[in-house]
Amino acid sequence: MLFTLTAHDKETKARAGTLTTDHGLIQTPIFMPVGTAGTVKAVHQREIRDDIQAQIILGNTYHLYLRPGLQTLEQAGGLHRFNGWDKPILTDSGGYQVYSLSGTRKIVEEGVKFKSHIDGSTHFFSPENVMDIQRTIGADIIMAFDECTPYPCEYNYARKSMDMTHRWLQRCCDRFDATESKYGYEQNLFPIVQGSTYKDLRVKSAETIASFNRAGNAIGGLSVGEPAEMMYEMTELVCDILPADKPRYLMGVGTPANILENIALGVDMFDCVLPTRNARNGMLFTTQGIINIRNEKWKNDFSPIDETLGGYASTFYSKAYLRHLVHSGEMLGAQISSVHNLTFYLWLVKQARKQILAGTFRTWKDKMVKDLMVRL
Amino acid sequence: MLFTLTAHDKETKARAGTLTTDHGLIQTPIFMPVGTAGTVKAVHQREIRDDIQAQIILGNTYHLYLRPGLQTLEQAGGLHRFNGWDKPILTDSGGYQVYSLSGTRKIVEEGVKFKSHIDGSTHFFSPENVMDIQRTIGADIIMAFDECTPYPCEYNYARKSMDMTHRWLQRCCDRFDATESKYGYEQNLFPIVQGSTYKDLRVKSAETIASFNRAGNAIGGLSVGEPAEMMYEMTELVCDILPADKPRYLMGVGTPANILENIALGVDMFDCVLPTRNARNGMLFTTQGIINIRNEKWKNDFSPIDETLGGYASTFYSKAYLRHLVHSGEMLGAQISSVHNLTFYLWLVKQARKQILAGTFRTWKDKMVKDLMVRL
Numbered sequence: 037m038l039f040t041l042t043a044h045d046k047e048t049k050a051r052a053g054t055l056t057t058d059h060g061l062i063q064t065p066i067f068m069p070v071g072t073a074g075t076v077k078a079v080h081q082r083e084i085r086d087d088i089q090a091q092i093i094l095g096n097t098y099h100l101y102l103r104p105g106l107q108t109l110e111q112a113g114g115l116h117r118f119n120g121w122d123k124p125i126l127t128d129s130g131g132y133q134v135y136s137l138s139g140t141r142k143i144v145e146e147g148v149k150f151k152s153h154i155d156g157s158t159h160f161f162s163p164e165n166v167m168d169i170q171r172t173i174g175a176d177i178i179m180a181f182d183e184c185t186p187y188p189c190e191y192n193y194a195r196k197s198m199d200m201t202h203r204w205l206q207r208c209c210d211r212f213d214a215t216e217s218k219y220g221y222e223q224n225l226f227p228i229v230q231g232s233t234y235k236d237l238r239v240k241s242a243e244t245i246a247s248f249n250r251a252g253n254a255i256g257g258l259s260v261g262e263p264a265e266m267m268y269e270m271t272e273l274v275c276d277i278l279p280a281d282k283p284r285y286l287m288g289v290g291t292p293a294n295i296l297e298n299i300a301l302g303v304d305m306f307d308c309v310l311p312t313r314n315a316r317n318g319m320l321f322t323t324q325g326i327i328n329i330r331n332e333k334w335k336n337d338f339s340p341i342d343e344t345l346g347g348y349a350s351t352f353y354s355k356a357y358l359r360h361l362v363h364s365g366e367m368l369g370a371q372i373s374s375v376h377n378l379t380f381y382l383w384l385v386k387q388a389r390k391q392i393l394a395g396t397f398r399t400w401k402d403k404m405v406k407d408l409m410v411r412l
Numbered sequence: 413m414l415f416t417l418t419a420h421d422k423e424t425k426a427r428a429g430t431l432t433t434d435h436g437l438i439q440t441p442i443f444m445p446v447g448t449a450g451t452v453k454a455v456h457q458r459e460i461r462d463d464i465q466a467q468i469i470l471g472n473t474y475h476l477y478l479r480p481g482l483q484t485l486e487q488a489g490g491l492h493r494f495n496g497w498d499k500p501i502l503t504d505s506g507g508y509q510v511y512s513l514s515g516t517r518k519i520v521e522e523g524v525k526f527k528s529h530i531d532g533s534t535h536f537f538s539p540e541n542v543m544d545i546q547r548t549i550g551a552d553i554i555m556a557f558d559e560c561t562p563y564p565c566e567y568n569y570a571r572k573s574m575d576m577t578h579r580w581l582q583r584c585c586d587r588f589d590a591t592e593s594k595y596g597y598e599q600n601l602f603p604i605v606q607g608s609t610y611k612d613l614r615v616k617s618a619e620t621i622a623s624f625n626r627a628g629n630a631i632g633g634l635s636v637g638e639p640a641e642m643m644y645e646m647t648e649l650v651c652d653i654l655p656a657d658k659p660r661y662l663m664g665v666g667t668p669a670n671i672l673e674n675i676a677l678g679v680d681m682f683d684c685v686l687p688t689r690n691a692r693n694g695m696l697f698t699t700q701g702i703i704n705i706r707n708e709k710w711k712n713d714f715s716p717i718d719e720t721l722g723g724y725a726s727t728f729y730s731k732a733y734l735r736h737l738v739h740s741g742e743m744l745g746a747q748i749s750s751v752h753n754l755t756f757y758l759w760l761v762k763q764a765r766k767q768i769l770a771g772t773f774r775t776w777k778d779k780m781v782k783d784l785m786v787r788l
Contacts, residue, residue, distance in 0.1 A: 074736065078743040082724065104711070104736040111712050118714075118733055335480070336487050338494075348458065357494055360450065360480040367454040367743055 037176075037224045037251045039283050047398035049275060049302035052389045055252075055283055057176040058221035059116065059124040062091045064283060064304040065388050067295065067381045068126060070312065073099045074119045077312050078367070078374040081120050087347045088378040089386075092124040092176075094307050097169055098133035102152050102159075106172045114174025114219045126307070127175035128287070129166050129228075132184045132256075143183060145200065163207035167215065167225075174219050179254060180208040182228045187261040194232035201230045202244050209248060224251040226285060229274050233262050238270050242277035252283040255303070259289045268297055275302035292321055292384055292408040296401045299388050311381045315373035318362040321380045325410030327355070329373070334359045341376055345383055349375035384408075413552075413600045413627045415659050423774035425651060425678035428765045431628075431659055433552040434597035435492065435500040438467045440659060440680040441764050443671065443757045444502060446688065449475045450495045453688050454743070454750040457496050463723045464754040465762075468500040468552075470683050473545055474509035478528050478535075482548045490550025490595045502683070503551035504663070505542050505604075508560045508632075519559060521576065539583035543591065543601075550595050555630060556584040558604045563637040570608035577606045578620050585624060600627040602661060605650050608633060609642050618653035628659040631679075635665045644673055651678035668697055668760055668784040672777045675764050687757045691749035694738040697756045701786030703731070705749070710735045717752055721759055725751035760784075 038056040045051065055062040069076045069084060071093045076084055084090045095115055104118070112118035115125055134141050134150045141150035147162030161169075163181045170178035182201040185194050205227045212225045227245045231237030245253055255274050258267045271286060278284050285305035286298050295306050311321065320327040323344040327334070334355040341358060342350040349372045361369030387404075391397040414432040421427065431438040445452045445460060447469045452460055460466045471491055480494070488494035491501055510517050510526045517526035523538030537545075539557045546554035558577040561570050581603050588601045603621045607613030621629055631650050634643045647662060654660050661681035662674050671682050687697065696703040699720040703710070710731040717734060718726040725748045737745030763780075767773040 073740045073742060074733070075740075075742050075744045078747070080724075080744065080747065081728065099740075103740055104732070108712055108732060108736070112714055112730075112732065118730075118736075120728055120730075120733070336484055338488055348456075352457065352496055354488075354494075354496075356480070356484060356488065357450070357496070360484070360494075364449045364451075364475075364479055366449060366451050367746060368451045368456065370743060371454070371456065371747065 037222060039252070039281065041281070043393050045300075045392050045397045046395060048300040048401070049272075050299045050388070050392050050397050051302065051304065052392040053283065053304060057124045059122060059176050060091070062124055063389060065299045065385050066091055066305055067385045068092045068094050068305065068307040069378050069381075070094045070096075070307055070309050071119070071121075072096045073103065074115060076374070076378070078316070078371045079312075079378065083375050084121065084378075085123070087349060087375055088382050090123070090378070090382055092126060093121060095125055095127045095173060095175060096133055097127050097130035097166065097173065098137070100127070100173055101130065101169050102154055106169060109174070110172050110218070114172075116174060124176040125174075126177040127170050127173050127179065129170070129179040129181040130161055131182050132288075134161060135184060145203075147181075163204040164211040167208055167211040171215055171218055171223065174217075175223065176221070177224050177226055177252065178212075180205050180225060180227045182230060182256055184257050184260070185230065185232045187233065189232040191234055194230075194234055194237055198230045198237050198241050201228070202241070205245070205248060209250070226250060226252045226254045228254045228256040228287070229278070230257045232257060233266050233270060235270075235273060238273050239277065242274040246278055250282075252285060253278045254285040254287055256287045258286065259294070259308075264294060264297070267294070268301060271298050271303060272301045292381070293405045295384065296388060296405050299385075300397070300401055306385070311377035312374045315377040316370045318369070318373065320373060321377050321408065322412070323380070323383075323408075325408060325412045327412050329355065329359050329362055341372070342380070345376075345379055347375070347379040350379055413598060415628070415657065417657070419769050421676075421768050421773045422771060424676035424777070425648075426675045426764070426768050426773050427678065427680065428768040429659065429680060433500045435498060435552050436467070438500055439765060441675045441761045442467055442681055443761045444468045444470050444681065444683040445754050445757075446470045446472075446683055446685050447495070447497075448472045449479065450491060452750070452754070454692070454747045455754065459751050460497065460754075461499070463725060463751055464758050466499070466754070466758060468502060469497060471501055471503045471549060471551060472509055473503050473506035473542065473549065474513070476503070476549055477506065477545050478530055482545060485550070486548050486594070490548075492550060500552040501550075502553040503546050503549050503555065505546070505555040505557040506537055507558050508664075510537060511560060521579075523557075539580040540587040543584055543587040547591055547594055547599065550593075551599065552597070553600050553602055553628065554588075556581050556601060556603045558606055558632055560633050560636070561606060561608045563609065565608040567610055570606075570610055570613055574606045574613050574617050577604070578617070581621070581624060585626070602626060602628045602630045604630045604632040604663070605654070606633045609638050609646060611646075611649060614646050614649050615653065618650040622654055626658075628661060629654045630661040630663055632663045634662065635670070635684075640670060640673075643670070644677060647674050647679060648677045668757070669781045671757075671760065672764060672781050675761075676773070676777055682761070687753035688750050691753040692746045694745070694749065696749060697753050697784065698788070699756070699759075699784075701784060701788045703788050705731065705735050705738055717748070718756070721752075721755055723751070723755040726755055
């Protein structure tokens with residue numbers, strides 16, 4: 037996997053690059069729509085490609101392992117063949133879901149025992165089998181198995197957890213390097229920086245992760261409830277340590293403002309359920325600001341959802357019609373809102389890239405952060 | 413509204429025609445997808461047009477009157493402008509929903525008092541205001557306000573109800589003829605034959621309805637639980653009386669077999685929630701037969717849903733992937749199934765038309781009725 041940097045912003049640490057995978061190019065900075073169970077919720081595959089113009093999507097190892105299961109995924113020839121998305125895919129390690137969704141889970145040095153949220157059955161994830169599982173799912177980028185600490189988190193717990201995450205990383209790398217891609221294309225392993233909100237831990241973790249010298253690096257354990265300023269402080273600290281010639285992926289972030297601020301600190305890749313989850317609740321991100329489409333205000337507003345943005349969903353349907361659908365509990369409401377919000381997120385990172393290439397990122401970013409968070 | 417007949421089948425009473433409205437042509441026999449609340453559930457407007465290739469869709473007066481309401485629809489410039497569907501629309505009269513959805517309703521000569529299923533508020537539908545409401549919604553074809561009797565139904569109730577429906581029809585026509593289209597295009601009123609499953613009542617009702625000499629005629633009160641053979645008997649009886657040079661619309665019917673058999677009896681237009689409702693439950697109609705996509709059988713079947721059919725949803729996605737989505741409760745499962753089933757229904761009537769034009773309808777129909785109802 038090749039990562040080339042095309043431009044560095046002079047006033048910030050933002051950069052524009054290109055990541056080359058066997059399933060195609062990814063132009064960074066990039067936002068990756070989340071396709072938890074092999075589907076970006078409420079969005080057709082051709083809408084992801086043609087309307088949203090996503091360049092890479094996520095899958096969740098925890099969900100895919102439980103359903104449809106590895107046997108089906110392997111028989112299909114991997115997730116790309118299973119869901120028909122032939123561009124790059126990244127899978128998380130399943131750790132985050134084990135901690136957040138599974139009713140009971142027990143973390144020990146060997147790995148994590150957990151119960152399925154679907155049928156209560158017992159399962160075990162270890163650094164080794166999570167590598168095997170992701171090999172079988174067949175993502176282009178696979179994530180190391182880590183523990184994602186909550187916020188707030190006791191210093192001692194954060195330190196011990198981080199140390200275990202580092203030991204797990206060694207086991208992940210050993211297993212990953214001892215195995216091969218199942219479907220003939222290259223897979224790449226990204227390790228994850230942890231350390232909660234403690235500077236010394238983040239520094240130590242970033243140095244450790246960097247020393248593994250993998251194709252790219254991720255920052256985990258942020259956007260879990262801490263103040264945005266604290267997140268930015270950690271991101272900046274970590275980005276300054278992670279190798280400049282590798283892509284940096286900030287996991288689970290965030291609002292449009294979060295994304296722009298973190299791009300300014302040197303992050304290249306983002307994912308978040310916010311655009312799709314909020315879409316299903318009637319909250320829209322637009323080039324003019326944030327809309328709660330349920331509000332009376334939009335009842336007779338027959339203007340397009342966001343004409344500036346372009347794309348079918350955002351320009352064909354009116355705010356009044358979308359409001360009606362959402363109030364009526366119609367699926368099409370969630371469908372339109374989801375396509376729209378993701379179109380907006382992809383538009384946002386594309387604009388950021390343009391501004392970086394043009395050398396105008398800083399001024400543009402400062403204005404956008406204010407404009408985009410206005411509640412209309 | 414012009415209706416021209418192009419072909420009559422020699423061996424059955426099937427016919428192929430063209431209905432010309434101000435929003436475009438409709439080639440009959442035709443199936444009309446149901447867009448209850450101004451949306452064909454789970455389907456984008458461009459999918460209805462490009463993938464399903466629908467020529468006309470339905471809206472429900474009861475639902476649209478309650479939500480978004482007439483003030484919004486009128487401000488939008490009618491339903492076509494509101495939901496962005498610029499081909500023909502037909503609205504029912506709201507009667508059926510008042511009887512089936514509203515908790516309490518009271519039918520008197522003047523009309524029907526009912527409570528909204530949304531907020532319990534009290535409303536009144538009369539032949540007159542239902543004409544006004546449909547004028548405001550702006551459908552190309554609007555339906556007379558009738559009482560749809562249940563099955564089974566006492567003879568005396570059916571007779572009295574039918575007589576009232578006929579008196580209501582006179583009031584509908586008077587009001588319709590005394591008012592004008594609100595948006596500059598022509599609207600047409602279809603009266604509805606009632607009479608439950610009683611031959612003498614059906615004959616009387618068909619004669620009465622025919623005597624009103626409107627642009628088209630509908631058959632209501634069937635497919636409400638009676639045996640299929642009884643439905644066909646009533647349809648044939650009524651079709652033989654209704655004028656041959658006007659389109660005949662059989663309301664709320666039905667399965668693929670029901671549609672083919674009724675085409676053979678002289679019906680030109682159909683609507684039914686079956687393809688979309690069943691889609692949401694994982695039941696698919698295909699050119700090979702009926703599929704319950706939840707079944708284990710499809711777990712590792714990576715073949716397209718229905719290659720013969722064509723269209724994005726039916727050929728792009730595999731059965732195994734769709735099964736996974738439905739099992740996972742993912743919206744995309746309902747989306748794919750809905751587009752697929754409607755694509756099938758529109759394919760079915762298009763094939764029927766081709767066979768009528770080719771003079772091969774009877775043989776084809778008899779084979780299809782068997783083949784399509786096979787459970788795979």
